Amino acid sequence: MLEIDADAVLRRLTEQGRARAAAVDRHHLLLWDALDLALQGGKRFRPRLVMATHDALGGVRPGAAAEVGAAIEMLHTAFVIHDDVIDDDHVRRGRPNVSGTFRADATSSGAGALAAGGYGLAAAVLAGDLALAAALRTVATCDAPPDVVHGLLDLxxxxxxxxxxxxxxxxxLALGTAAVTLDESLQMEELKTSAYSFALPLQAGSVLAGAEPPTTTRLGEAGRSLGLAFQLVDDLIGVFGDPEQSGKSATGDLRTGKQTPLLVHARSTPQWEAISSFVGRDLETAELDDVRDLLASSGSRAFVETLVEEHLVAAREVLADMGVSLDFVDELMARPPLVVAGQGTAA
Structure with a gap:
C-alpha cells in the first residue's frame, strides 16, 4: 500500500510543479516533464524503509510517512540528476537523462555541440534544484506535529x-594528486550514499513513530552499514554489470577514475600495473573484459564482496532487534546480476 501512496504523493508534487511552471514559461514546464521522467522506475525502497521502520516501532502516522518517503525519493532524484552532471553522464537507466534530453533538443533545434551541451547541463542543475526544493517543502508541510517536523528537517x-x-x-579523490587509502574510499562511499538513502529513511520512520533518541541513533548506524553494502554492490555493477539490465554504464567508473574500494584495493595488488592502463579512458568491449578478468584474479572483486557481507550482517543484527523485516532488507539487496566472461552471476 505504501508504494501506491508514495507514488500518489510524487504524482501530486509533479502536477503541482507543472502547474506553477506553466504559469511562468513553457520552457520551464519542460524541466518538470524531465523531472517527472527521472522519477519513473526504481523500487521505491526509500519510502518503503520509512514505512517499515514506522510500522515496526508502532507508528500511527502512515499519511505523514508516505509524504516523507516521497520526499526522500524526490531528494534521491535531485542527487541523481546532479550526480550525472558531476560525472558528465547523459544516460540513466538506458535512456537520456535530463541533460541528455535537453542537449538532444538543443541539437535538433540547430545549436552547436558546445552550446547544446551547456544547455543540457544547465537544465539538469535547475531540475535537480527544483527536486531538492520540492523534497524539503514536502517534509515541512507533512501531517505531523511541529516538533516532529523539526526533527525530520534536522535529519x-x-x-x-x-x-x-x-x-x-x-x-x-579522483584528482590523482595523492594516493587514496581504503579508509578514505570507504568513508567517501558512506557519506555519499548511506546518509540519505538508508540512514535518513530509517531514522525518519523512527522519528515519525515517536521512538526514543537512542533507537533513532541505532537505526542510523544500521543505515550506514546497509548503505555502504548497497554502494559497494553498486561499485561492482559499475564494472561487472550488464548495462542492459542495470541501466548503469560498465565503463563510467573506470573512465572517470573513481576511487572506489574496488580500485583502491586493486592498487595494492601485483595486477595494478596492468589494471591501471584501463583507467581514465574509454574502453572497447574486449578491453572491458580484460580489466574485469584482472580485477577478479587480483582478488579485488572478492575483497569487495566480503565487505558487502560484513556490513549486511551488522545491519541485519540491528534491524532484527528493532523488528524491521529482514526479508525486506534482503529484497533491497537483490540487485541486477553481474557479468563475468559473458556469463551472468548474482550479485
Whole structure:
C-alpha cells in the first residue's frame, strides 16, 4: 500500500510543479516533464524503509510517512540528476537523462555541440534544484506535529550536508594528486550514499513513530552499514554489470577514475600495473573484459564482496532487534546480476 501512496504523493508534487511552471514559461514546464521522467522506475525502497521502520516501532502516522518517503525519493532524484552532471553522464537507466534530453533538443533545434551541451547541463542543475526544493517543502508541510517536523528537517539537513561532503570527496579523490587509502574510499562511499538513502529513511520512520533518541541513533548506524553494502554492490555493477539490465554504464567508473574500494584495493595488488592502463579512458568491449578478468584474479572483486557481507550482517543484527523485516532488507539487496566472461552471476 505504501508504494501506491508514495507514488500518489510524487504524482501530486509533479502536477503541482507543472502547474506553477506553466504559469511562468513553457520552457520551464519542460524541466518538470524531465523531472517527472527521472522519477519513473526504481523500487521505491526509500519510502518503503520509512514505512517499515514506522510500522515496526508502532507508528500511527502512515499519511505523514508516505509524504516523507516521497520526499526522500524526490531528494534521491535531485542527487541523481546532479550526480550525472558531476560525472558528465547523459544516460540513466538506458535512456537520456535530463541533460541528455535537453542537449538532444538543443541539437535538433540547430545549436552547436558546445552550446547544446551547456544547455543540457544547465537544465539538469535547475531540475535537480527544483527536486531538492520540492523534497524539503514536502517534509515541512507533512501531517505531523511541529516538533516532529523539526526533527525530520534536522535529519534532512544532516543528510544534505553529509551527501554533499561525500560527492565532493568522490571528485577530490579522483584528482590523482595523492594516493587514496581504503579508509578514505570507504568513508567517501558512506557519506555519499548511506546518509540519505538508508540512514535518513530509517531514522525518519523512527522519528515519525515517536521512538526514543537512542533507537533513532541505532537505526542510523544500521543505515550506514546497509548503505555502504548497497554502494559497494553498486561499485561492482559499475564494472561487472550488464548495462542492459542495470541501466548503469560498465565503463563510467573506470573512465572517470573513481576511487572506489574496488580500485583502491586493486592498487595494492601485483595486477595494478596492468589494471591501471584501463583507467581514465574509454574502453572497447574486449578491453572491458580484460580489466574485469584482472580485477577478479587480483582478488579485488572478492575483497569487495566480503565487505558487502560484513556490513549486511551488522545491519541485519540491528534491524532484527528493532523488528524491521529482514526479508525486506534482503529484497533491497537483490540487485541486477553481474557479468563475468559473458556469463551472468548474482550479485
Amino acid at each position: 534532512f539537513d544532516l543528510a544534505l550536508h553529509t551527501t554533499a561532503a561525500g560527492e565532493l570527496a568522490d571528485v577530490r
